[in-house]
Amino acid sequence: MSFLNDPQVRRNVNRLPIEFDDYGFDRFGLSKKSLVRAYSPMAYLYRRYLKVTAFGLENVPATGRGLVIANHSGGIGADAAMIFTSLLLNDEAPRLGQGMAEYFLTRSPFAGSALRRLGHLTGLPEHGEQLLNDERLVVVFPEGARGAGKLYKDRYKLARFGTGFMRLALKMGTPIIPCAFIGGEESFPQLFHIKWLAKLVNGPFVPVAPQLIFFPLPVACQVYYGPPMHLEGDGSEPDHVIEQYVEELRHAMERLISAGLDARPRSFMFERMPGPDKERTP
Amino acid sequence: MKILITGISGTLARGVAYRLVRRGHQVVGIDRRPWPDVPEGVEMHQADIRKRPAEDVFRISRPDALVHMATVTHFTTDTEERYRINLGGTRKLFEYCHEYGVKQAVFVGRHTVYGATPDSPLYHTEDEPPLAGAAFKELADLVAADLYAGSALWRWPELNTAVLRLCYFLGPSRGGTLAGFLSKSRVPLVMGFDPVYQLMHEWDAEEAITLAVEKQLRGVFNVAGPAPVPLSTVCEATGKRAIPIPEPLYRAVLGRFGFPYLPDDAIAHVKYPIVIDNKAFVEATGFEPRYSAKQTMEGFRWN
Numbered sequence: 001m002s003f004l005n006d007p008q009v010r011r012n013v014n015r016l017p018i019e020f021d022d023y024g025f026d027r028f029g030l031s032k033k034s035l036v037r038a039y040s041p042m043a044y045l046y047r048r049y050l051k052v053t054a055f056g057l058e059n060v061p062a063t064g065r066g067l068v069i070a071n072h073s074g075g076i077g078a079d080a081a082m083i084f085t086s087l088l089l090n091d092e093a094p095r096l097g098q099g100m101a102e103y104f105l106t107r108s109p110f111a112g113s114a115l116r117r118l119g120h121l122t123g124l125p126e127h128g129e130q131l132l133n134d135e136r137l138v139v140v141f142p143e144g145a146r147g148a149g150k151l152y153k154d155r156y157k158l159a160r161f162g163t164g165f166m167r168l169a170l171k172m173g174t175p176i177i178p179c180a181f182i183g184g185e186e187s188f189p190q191l192f193h194i195k196w197l198a199k200l201v202n203g204p205f206v207p208v209a210p211q212l213i214f215f216p217l218p219v220a221c222q223v224y225y226g227p228p229m230h231l232e233g234d235g236s237e238p239d240h241v242i243e244q245y246v247e248e249l250r251h252a253m254e255r256l257i258s259a260g261l262d263a264r265p266r267s268f269m270f271e272r273m274p275g276p277d278k279e280r281t282p
Numbered sequence: 283m284k285i286l287i288t289g290i291s292g293t294l295a296r297g298v299a300y301r302l303v304r305r306g307h308q309v310v311g312i313d314r315r316p317w318p319d320v321p322e323g324v325e326m327h328q329a330d331i332r333k334r335p336a337e338d339v340f341r342i343s344r345p346d347a348l349v350h351m352a353t354v355t356h357f358t359t360d361t362e363e364r365y366r367i368n369l370g371g372t373r374k375l376f377e378y379c380h381e382y383g384v385k386q387a388v389f390v391g392r393h394t395v396y397g398a399t400p401d402s403p404l405y406h407t408e409d410e411p412p413l414a415g416a417a418f419k420e421l422a423d424l425v426a427a428d429l430y431a432g433s434a435l436w437r438w439p440e441l442n443t444a445v446l447r448l449c450y451f452l453g454p455s456r457g458g459t460l461a462g463f464l465s466k467s468r469v470p471l472v473m474g475f476d477p478v479y480q481l482m483h484e485w486d487a488e489e490a491i492t493l494a495v496e497k498q499l500r501g502v503f504n505v506a507g508p509a510p511v512p513l514s515t516v517c518e519a520t521g522k523r524a525i526p527i528p529e530p531l532y533r534a535v536l537g538r539f540g541f542p543y544l545p546d547d548a549i550a551h552v553k554y555p556i557v558i559d560n561k562a563f564v565e566a567t568g569f570e571p572r573y574s575a576k577q578t579m580e581g582f583r584w585n
Contacts, residue, residue: 022576023519027509028404029478029555107400109474109529113512116478126403 006040012094013039017063017135026119027134034117035096039088046085049218050078050187051272054086056225059177062093065132066228067169068139068177071158071253072147073184075207078216083139083181086223097139098131100124104203125164132172139179140165142246145204149193155185156257161250163242170245171235175228178249180256183221186268220269224256284308285495286345286384288331288375289352290324291315293457294390297488298349299324302495310343312336313352331371340382347386347495348379353427356420356545357462364420368427376434379441386442388494389431393449393480393504394459395424398554404478405559408447408502418547432502444499446491449506449558452520452582453484460516461582463542469517470541470552473526476514477555482507483573483581493567504558507571508578513552519579529553 013035024032046052060066068087073079084097100123106112119136121127131138141147142161150159169176190207197206211217229252231245264273285302289295290311299309303323310325311317320326325343329335331352339345352375353368372389379387396406397414412429415422434443450460460481463469482490482505490505517524527535529549537543544552563569573581 021509021511022574023511023515025478025509025511025515029510029512031512103401109472112400113474113476117512121404122401124401124403126405130403130405 002040003044004037004040006036006043008089008091009039009043010036012088012091015094016096018096028119028121028131029116030096030119031117034114035119038118039085042081042085043089046082046089050082050183050216051218051220052082052086052223053220053273053275054090054223054225055276057086057090057092059225059227060087060090060093060095060137061175061228062095063135065135065172065174066137066177067132067165067174068097068137068179068225069165069249069253070139070141070179070181071156071257072141072143072150073156073181074188074216075148075150075190075205076188076214076216078187079181079184080139080141082221083179083223087137095137098136099139100128102145102204125168128165128168129172132168132174149205149207150185150190152185152189152191155189156261158250158254161246163239163246166242166246166249167235170231170233170237175230176249177228178226178252178256180224180226180253180260181221182224182257182260182264183219183269184216187216187219187221218270220272222260222263222273224260226252226256283347284310284343284345285347285349286310286312286339286343287349287351288312289350290326291317292351293455294451294484294487294491295349295351297484298351298491301488301492305492305496310339310345312339332366332374336374337378340378340384344382345384347388348375348384349388349390349491349495350375350431351390353391353424355424355459357459361420361423364423368423369430372427372430376431376438376441380438384441386444386495386498387434388444388446388491388499389428390491391428391431391445391447392424392459393447393506393556393558394421394551395428395447396556396558397421398477398550398556400554404555404557406504406557407559408504408562417550418545420545420547435501442498442500444494445502446494447502447504447558448487448490449480449482449504451482451484451487452578454581455484456582458484463544464517464520464522464582466540466542467523468540469522469524470532470535471513471517471524471526472532472549472553473528475553476512477553478510478557479513479516479555480506480510480557481516481575481578482571483578486571486573489572490563490567490569493569497567499566501562503563503566504560505563505569506558506560507573508575510555510557511575516579519576519583521583
């Protein structure tokens, strides 16, 4: 069944520059089988439902370490899922984006082991180092839960960035690929948060969108990858240097976002945007 | 070299003794338990490491090196006795090492001392503090013994001390913590959790300990073999049935319905992984495991 066993996903998982053992696991407990099973429905959503178009995938290194830094857009993780899918479905050079998951998720039953099988480890600096040391592609949302919980009125405004990822990139000599996700805020417009419920389940926030369910509306989304930034340093720089680098990256992302927003004919767009071959790259 | 092995009747220790003898070393052993068919080249003393006869072995045999493997776990020994053997015994042995001019001491500890928690990094390095005692009181004595052995590095700098934190092993002897967990036909998993387990072949573990003595290792080292595999795969490959049990019921089924017995706190070790980074050990000794995880598990299944 192609919904759970998509041929393109299967082909690209087999082409990943990752070493798997006899049982199809890598050294972090990532599972080939789970990748195919989870990314197949994602590929369906990517192509048919959220109708994602990816621009600038040539900026993502084909092999070797890299840090993709993206904005959060839409509070239920569809942004992250579609960014990961765009990296895997890139037939030129498929990559597996590995995220740094919220501690709340990795300690929970089912979610924790499922995330691990898909290559997402708890968001600890040590994990970032271990993954980059193993020449993986790590995806970071430096806004964290602050950005994921953005209300619709604050859409596409970048929240405050953490700086840990920048020190990590400098220490590990890793190129940074700025990334912008457009459309998530319209597909899941967060009107307000239910604070007491969040407290009850011990989670960061519980958003409410007009569709009332935790599923995005079929708004067409776009992913833009900017040219990689190679910054000078070793991660031990004083704060003002790091903050300047972060600011530089933030501007790059803001440029990608505003170009992405301008490229859309309207915000609630339900048809796919033509691909980069049709000269729409910002 | 003359090498003294404490706890020599243990399954892993016997293997180490065989290896050392085969490489031309003289081996002296101490254990409370007998080793009836002790091989040629091994001088066996049935004694308690905390008592006088053990000291006599040091005084009379004058070993060049000590491999300390006389530690016990909660599977066999009650709390008070564990502290006496693991801490009291370790202390005594290091004092004898100092007193009788032993040049090399190797303490064989366990990787479980790091503890299993959801918020710790997957690959533990040697500079991390062993935290297991906080959540798993049956391991507190082993954590203390591990740290005490490490303290010999500054207490007696002339004694070359190596503390090994060995990951789980499986092998034909069917001994060891993980083999105990897999001893019955059913293995209880906590529903919704499937941690990765790091295991190596018993023979590779023996080889690693032997290398640590021969290379005169100094410092704290994680010892592991192939990359970890999920617990469900471990069960499958060793021919056991993994049965997921909802967490609230977990404690109630242990030791019943064909499940092995575990102390209450051990549940964290079935929920979360303990994985160690063996880079420092490999760099220091050139150790290379001969058996993959698949060979180790399937070998365990069929012998």
